[in-house]
Structure formats: C-alpha cells, structure tokens
Amino acid sequence: MSSKVPDPILHSAAWRISLWATLAFAIGTMLVFAMLHRFVANDIQQRSDAWLSGEVAVLGDVAARTPKDRLYGRVVREVAELASREVPDKTRSSSNENDSVFFLQAGDDGPLKLWVGTGDGMPNLAAIRARKFASDVPYDLNVKGFNYPFRVASVRLDDGSHIYLGLSERDELRVLRNLRIRFVCLWLLIVSFGAAIVFFVTRRMLGHVRDMTEAASRIGQSDLSSRVPTSKRNDEVGHLARTLNHMLDRIENTVHQLHTITDALAHDLRSPLTAIRGKLETTLSNDVRADQAEPIVSAIDELDRLTDFLNTSLDVAEAKADALRLSRTEIDLDELVRGMVGLYEPSMSDKGLGVQVRSAGSVKVLADAALLHRVISNLLDNELKHLPAACTVSLLLHANEDMAILIVEDDGPGFDIDVRRHLFERRVRGRESRGHGLGLAFVEAVVRVHGGSVTADNCDEGGARLSITLPLWKAAPDAESHPLVLAKG
Amino acid sequence: MRLLLVEDEPEIQSFVKQSLVEAGYEVHTAEDGTTAIQLASKHVYHGLIVDLGLPDQDGIELILQLRRSGVTSPVLILSARRSVDDRVKGLELGGDDYLTKPFALAELLARMRNLLRRNSSPPEDPTRLRICDLELDMLKRRATRGDEVLNLSPQEFVLLEYLCRHAGRVVTRSMLLKEVWGMRIQPDTNVVDVHIYRLRGKIDTVGREPLIKTLRGIGYVLKGT
Numbered sequence: 001m002s003s004k005v006p007d008p009i010l011h012s013a014a015w016r017i018s019l020w021a022t023l024a025f026a027i028g029t030m031l032v033f034a035m036l037h038r039f040v041a042n043d044i045q046q047r048s049d050a051w052l053s054g055e056v057a058v059l060g061d062v063a064a065r066t067p068k069d070r071l072y073g074r075v076v077r078e079v080a081e082l083a084s085r086e087v088p089d090k091t092r093s094s095s096n097e098n099d100s101v102f103f104l105q106a107g108d109d110g111p112l113k114l115w116v117g118t119g120d121g122m123p124n125l126a127a128i129r130a131r132k133f134a135s136d137v138p139y140d141l142n143v144k145g146f147n148y149p150f151r152v153a154s155v156r157l158d159d160g161s162h163i164y165l166g167l168s169e170r171d172e173l174r175v176l177r178n179l180r181i182r183f184v185c186l187w188l189l190i191v192s193f194g195a196a197i198v199f200f201v202t203r204r205m206l207g208h209v210r211d212m213t214e215a216a217s218r219i220g221q222s223d224l225s226s227r228v229p230t231s232k233r234n235d236e237v238g239h240l241a242r243t244l245n246h247m248l249d250r251i252e253n254t255v256h257q258l259h260t261i262t263d264a265l266a267h268d269l270r271s272p273l274t275a276i277r278g279k280l281e282t283t284l285s286n287d288v289r290a291d292q293a294e295p296i297v298s299a300i301d302e303l304d305r306l307t308d309f310l311n312t313s314l315d316v317a318e319a320k321a322d323a324l325r326l327s328r329t330e331i332d333l334d335e336l337v338r339g340m341v342g343l344y345e346p347s348m349s350d351k352g353l354g355v356q357v358r359s360a361g362s363v364k365v366l367a368d369a370a371l372l373h374r375v376i377s378n379l380l381d382n383e384l385k386h387l388p389a390a391c392t393v394s395l396l397l398h399a400n401e402d403m404a405i406l407i408v409e410d411d412g413p414g415f416d417i418d419v420r421r422h423l424f425e426r427r428v429r430g431r432e433s434r435g436h437g438l439g440l441a442f443v444e445a446v447v448r449v450h451g452g453s454v455t456a457d458n459c460d461e462g463g464a465r466l467s468i469t470l471p472l473w474k475a476a477p478d479a480e481s482h483p484l485v486l487a488k489g
Numbered sequence: 490m491r492l493l494l495v496e497d498e499p500e501i502q503s504f505v506k507q508s509l510v511e512a513g514y515e516v517h518t519a520e521d522g523t524t525a526i527q528l529a530s531k532h533v534y535h536g537l538i539v540d541l542g543l544p545d546q547d548g549i550e551l552i553l554q555l556r557r558s559g560v561t562s563p564v565l566i567l568s569a570r571r572s573v574d575d576r577v578k579g580l581e582l583g584g585d586d587y588l589t590k591p592f593a594l595a596e597l598l599a600r601m602r603n604l605l606r607r608n609s610s611p612p613e614d615p616t617r618l619r620i621c622d623l624e625l626d627m628l629k630r631r632a633t634r635g636d637e638v639l640n641l642s643p644q645e646f647v648l649l650e651y652l653c654r655h656a657g658r659v660v661t662r663s664m665l666l667k668e669v670w671g672m673r674i675q676p677d678t679n680v681v682d683v684h685i686y687r688l689r690g691k692i693d694t695v696g697r698e699p700l701i702k703t704l705r706g707i708g709y710v711l712k713g714t
Contacts, residue, residue, distance in 0.1 A: 263570055266569060266570065267542055267569040267570065270569040270589075270590040270591060271498050271501065271569060271590065272500075273590070273591040274498075274501050274569075274590040274591035274592065275498065275500035275501050275504070276591075277591040277592075277593070278500075278501060278504040278505065278508075278591075278594055279500075279504055280706075281593060281594045281595070281706070281707060282504050282507060282508060282594065284704075284705075284706055284707065285508075285594075285704075285707070293705060293706075296706060297705040297706035298706075300706040300707075301706065303591065304675070305677065307591055307675075308675050308677065311675075339670060339671070339672070340672075342644055342670075343666075343670050343672070343680055343681075343684075344680055346680075346683040346684055346687055347678060347679060347680045347683040350683055370673045370674075373672045373673065373674045374674050374675075377672070377674045377676050380676075381676050381677055381678050384678045384680075385678060
C-alpha cells in the first residue's frame with residue numbers, strides 16, 4: 001500500500017509542519033531585521049546630516065569673515081580638505097583622489113565661484129540648480145557621473161551666493177550593504193538550521209504516530225491481540241499509544257465476548273439440532289413406508305434450512321461487528337466464477353434462464369474461500385429463485401488498478417424501488433421470496449469485511465445489477481516477508 | 490474395526506453409535522477426555538470420533554494428548570463451533586477430517602470410511618471402475634454402459650466417477666459439493682439435484698437397470714442390485 005505514495009517525505013505532516021514553521025520563522029526574523037536596518041540607516045543619516053550642517057555653517061562663517069581674495073579661496077579649500085578627511089568609515093583602498101566630498105560656491109546663476117572636489121564641478125552645479133527649491137535641511141542629490149548620491153547641505157552668504165557641501169553616501173550605503181549581506185548569510189544559516197531542527201523533531205514525533213497507525217491498521221486486518229508500540233515518554237504521543245492500546249484491550253474483550261456468545265449460542269442450538277436430525281435420519285433409513293417418509297424428509301429439509309439460517313445470521317452478526325474470523329487464501333475469481341456457473345448452469349437452463357460469463361482472465365484476491373463461495377452461490381441462488389424464465393444472467397469480471405470488480409446483472413424486472421433502499425439490511429426480502437432474507441446482508445457483510453464494497457441498482461434497460469469490488473491480491477515479493485512484528489503491550 | 494466415539498451429549502452419542510454399529514464397526518464410547526485417554530491406553534482403535542466441546546477439556550487438547558501418547562489412528566472431529574478453528578484446519582491438513590454439527594449421518598459414515606481406508610489399504614487400481622455394466626475408463630475419461638458409449642461432459646464424468654468410487658454407499662449433497670466442485674456451500678436451491686437428474690438421464694436410460702438412486706432427505710447412492 002505504501003509503495004503507491006510517490007514521495008513519502010513530501011507528503012508527510014512533518015514536512016508540512018517544518019515548512020510552515022520555517023516560513024513563519026523566516027518572515028519574523030526578516031521583519032526584525034528590516035526594523036533594525038531602518039533604525040541603523042536613520043541613525044547614520046542623522047549623524048552625517050548633523051556633521052554636514054555643522055561643517056557648512058563653519059564654512060559659511062569663514063566665508064563671511066574672510067576677505068574675498070585669494071586668501072579666502074585658500075582658507076575655504078583648507079577647511080573643505082579638512083572636512084573631507086573627517087568622513088566616517090572611508091574606504092582605505094580608494095585612490096588618493098577625494099571623490100567623497102565636494103565643496104561648491106555659486107550664485108543663483110552664473111559660473112562657479114569656488115570648487116573643491118573631483119572633476120570640474122559642473123555636473124554638481126547643474127544637479128543643484130536642477131532642484132527647483134532650496135532647503136535648509138540636508139537633502140539627497142544625484143549627480144551625473146557619480147554612482148552614489150550625495151547628501152548636500154547649503155548655507156546662504158551675504159552676497160547672495162550659496163555654499164554647498166556635499167558628502168557622498170557611498171560609505172554609508174556600503175556600511176548598510178555589508179550589514180545586509182551579513183544578515184542574509186546569517187539569516188539563511190539560522191533559518192535552514194531551524195528548519196532542519198523542526199523537521200527532524202516533528203518527523204521523529206510523527207514517526208511514532210506513523211508506527212502506531214501502521215500497527216493499528218495491521219491489527220484491524222489480522223489479529224486483535226497485537227498492540228501498537230508504546231514509548232516510555234509521557235508526552236501526547238506516548239499517551240495516544242497507551243490510549244489506543246486500552247481501546248484495543250476493550251475491543252478485543254468485546255469481540256472475544258461476541259465470539260463466546262455466538263459460539264455458545266451456536267453450540268447450544270446445534271447439539272439439539274444434531275440430535276433431532278440424527279434421529280430423523282435413523283428413522284428414515286429404517287425402511288419406512290413412503291407416505292411416512294415424506295414428513296420426515298421435509299422435517300430434515302426444514303432443519304437444514306434452520307441450520308443455514310443460524311449459520312448465516314451469526315456470520316452476518318459477526319461480520320457487522322467486524323469480528324468475522326477469516327482464513328484468507330489466494331483465490332482466482334475467474335476460476336471461482338466459472339466453477340460456480342458450471343454448478344448452477346443446469347438448474348438455470350432447466351428454469352429457462354441463460355447464464356454467461358465475461359471475464360478478462362485471472363483476477364486474484366486474498367479472501368476466505370468458504371465465505372466467498374457462499375457469497376457467489378448466494379447471488380446465483382437469488383437469480384435462480386427470483387428471475388422469470390427466458391431471462392439471462394451475466395457475470396462480468398474485470399479488474400482495475402487495485403480492485404477486482406464482479407458485476408452480476410440480469411435482464412429481469414430489477415429490484416423493487418422500496419426494497420432496493422434497504423437491500424443490504426437483515427430480514428429484507430421481496431414479497432415472493434422464500435429465503436430467510438439474509439442473502440444480501442450476508443453478501444454485503446462478507447465483502448465489506450474483506451475490504452470491498454457492494455452496490456445494487458437497476459440497469460438502464462431495467463434488470464437488476466449487483467457490483468462487488470474486492471481488493472486485488474498482488475503477489476508482491478515483499479508481501480510474504482512482512483509478518484507482523486509488533487511490540488506487545 | 491474398532492472405533493472410539495468421544496461425545497458428551499448422550500442423544501448424539503446414542504444415534505451415532507447406533508449407526509456406526511449398524512455399519513459394522515465395533516464402537517466404544519467416552520463422555521469426557523479422561524475416560525477417552527484411559528480407553529485409548531487399554532485398547533487399540535482404528536479410528537476416533539472426537540467432539541470438540543467436552544466437559545473436562547478441549548477436544549483439540551485431547552487429540553494432541555492422544556497423539557503424544559502414540560495414537561496415530563485417524564481422527565474425525567465433530568465441531569459445534571461455527572467457523573472452524575485454525576487448529577482444526579491444521580489437524581485436517583495432517584490427514585484428519587472434521588464435520589460441523591448438525592451433520593448427516595451418511596456423511597459421517599462416508600468420512601469415517603474415507604479416513605480408515607486412507608489409513609489402511611493402498612488405493613485400488615484407478616484406471617478402470619466397474620459397477621454392473623457401467624464401466625469408467627479413467628485414462629481415456631470415457632464411460633460405457635454395456636456396449637454403449639455415454640456422452641458425458643467432463644463435469645458429469647467427474648461426478649459419475651465420485652459416485653462410482655463410493656458405489657453402494659450414500660453420498661450427501663454437501664459431500665458432492667465439496668468433493669466434486671470443491672465448495673463448502675449450502676445452496677438453498679436444487680443445483681446438485683439437477684446435475685444428478687441429468688447424469689441419470691444419460692446413464693439410466695429406459696430399459697436399463699437404474700443405478701443412481703435417490704435417498705430422500707439424505708442423498709444419493711449408486712449401486713446395482
């Protein structure tokens with residue numbers, strides 16, 4: 001059965017649980033990181049903004065107090081150079097060329113008044129002028145030719161020109177990128193580690209449950225004396241195992257009681273029946289007159305019918321309680337059906353009934369031979385008793401992937417609507433039936449106990465149709481090597 | 490031949506004993522396991538009939554005990570249990586047989602005879618069976634009555650063969666179902682009878698001595714006068 005599952009791990013609950021747990025864990029840690037990242041980025045931004053504002057204020061001050069001559073240019077350049085060295089976390093490997101800071105003084109229009117930085121400063125000026133509005137707080141500025149934006153602070157001088165101090169965000173972004181890379185690596189590690197732990201823990205836990213399930217299903221099919229494996233642990237799984245075993249104890253007790261009762265009932269009824277039958281038979285063989293023999297013969301017949309009724313009703317009772325004792329053997333349904341039809345064919349043709357078998361060949365099931373024989377003979381008895389002359393009974397046998405399907409249909413009047421609904425209940429029979437009304441209840445009970453099903457309906461053309469399915473017996477090589485190895489108690 | 494009948498129900502014991510005695514056996518009876526063991530240690534029995542529900546012990550235990558003490562004779566088990574115990578089946582595989590109650594006396598006798606024969610003499614020559622002017626050639630699977638070849642289906646031949654092998658003795662419907670068709674069923678229709686009628690129609694043709702006789706309520710017997 002388990003061989004049909006394509007990939008047992010992908011279909012296990014452990015897999016699903018660990019998948020969801022990992023997903024929740026991953027999302028949670030990701031959110032925490034996002035918040036941290038945001039906090040760090042803001043902090044860095046604030047620090048650099050404060051520095052920028054401070055520096056540009058100093059420069060503005062210097063510019064205001066220094067005369068507008070060459071000395072002024074030198075002083076400002078010095079201050080700007082100085083500022084550029086104070087940039088936090090500057091890459092040591094970068095070239096001598098200082099492209100992380102620029103200083104620029106310009107009026108609202110006209111050329112650059114003063115420029116310190118990489119290049120000629122024109123793209124920077126263009127970018128600043130492209131901004132429609134000036135602001136006192138630092139802002140981001142994208143400059144053509146530079147990969148990273150600049151953070152720019154400005155101050156207005158008395159002569160109407162502005163001093164702009166720009167600080168590349170390259171280093172800041174690098175810090176944040178390093179942070180992200182490290183986090184992602186760590187995050188992947190933690191998440192996969194967590195997933196593995198969750199998966200193995202749940203798998204181990206559910207492994208116990210699976211063992212129990214397998215054991216329990218085998219118990220249902222074979223004997224009731226086995227028990228599911230229990231662990232010493234006092235958790236839910238251990239509790240489940242113990243509860244299951246308690247339940248099995250009770251079921252075994254109940255079934256045992258049922259057997260005791262039915263056996264006692266059968267025994268107590270059979271002994272007198274045997275005695276009566278024996279006496280009648282002895283009388284019959286003592287050369288009685290023909291007119292005396294007649295009532296004795298019919299008494300024996302009635303006794304046999306009573307015995308059959310007793311057997312069948314006890315079987316149905318046990319089968320309904322899932323307590324029928326089966327001794328399963330490999331049975332070829334094709335062979336069985338043909339044998340049965342061979343037995344019934346003369347009686348059928350005497351009654352003017354046709355019978356035909358359509359079978360796709362050997363169909364093997366694992367079943368109790370005696371019970372299955374009785375099932376088929378019950379069905380054919382039914383047809384023989386109820387079908388009007390000139391009708392035909394068809395037995396169709398085939399198999400699909402894992403079920404054997406036997407359809408018994410006829411072209412007679414079909415089932416009564418009111419009877420059909422209760423067809424498989426005990427004591428239900430058609431008006432003209434002489435039987436004890438157990439036939440189909442017995443069929444249904446036996447088939448169900450074998451893991452199959454019975455359905456009854458009327459064909460479109462009007463006849464009755466009974467379909468029986470039984471699990472196919474596949475001569476799997478490992479089927480034999482799977483004896484019950486179960487922990488007791 | 491001496492038989493031991495172990496059965497605690499006095500009524501059943503009495504009529505089984507009676508019919509066994511009528512069939513020509515010497516019969517000892519025991520009501521419980523202890524008596525049975527004592528008897529078996531004093532006498533040699535050719536066959537045993539043991540009821541499984543004994544007052545003092547389980548019939549299976551008794552049989553195992555007898556086997557341990559060296560009794561090798563065949564055992565016919567009588568069981569009032571419905572589904573036959575696996576252990577009984579085990580015994581059956583070991584060469585013994587069982588009957589569930591209620592049973593036909595004719596069947597009990599037939600089974601007992603089978604067991605005793607299985608145990609004693611080697612099987613008779615199987616190639617040719619002859620009852621009166623009915624002859625069965627087992628190799629050619631052909632039956633003749635006088636000089637007329639009978640047109641039998643393979644199934645009918647097997648049925649006739651079984652009747653011939655038990656010629657002169659009663660065979661019941663359930664025996665035929667089990668031995669000829671290999672089924673332990675009790676159909677509540679006359680399926681077996683129809684087979685017998687058909688066979689009779691081919692063998693006991695008008696003008697010939699009828700060989701297959703019906704014993705109403707019991708079964709059939711094939712015998713010549």
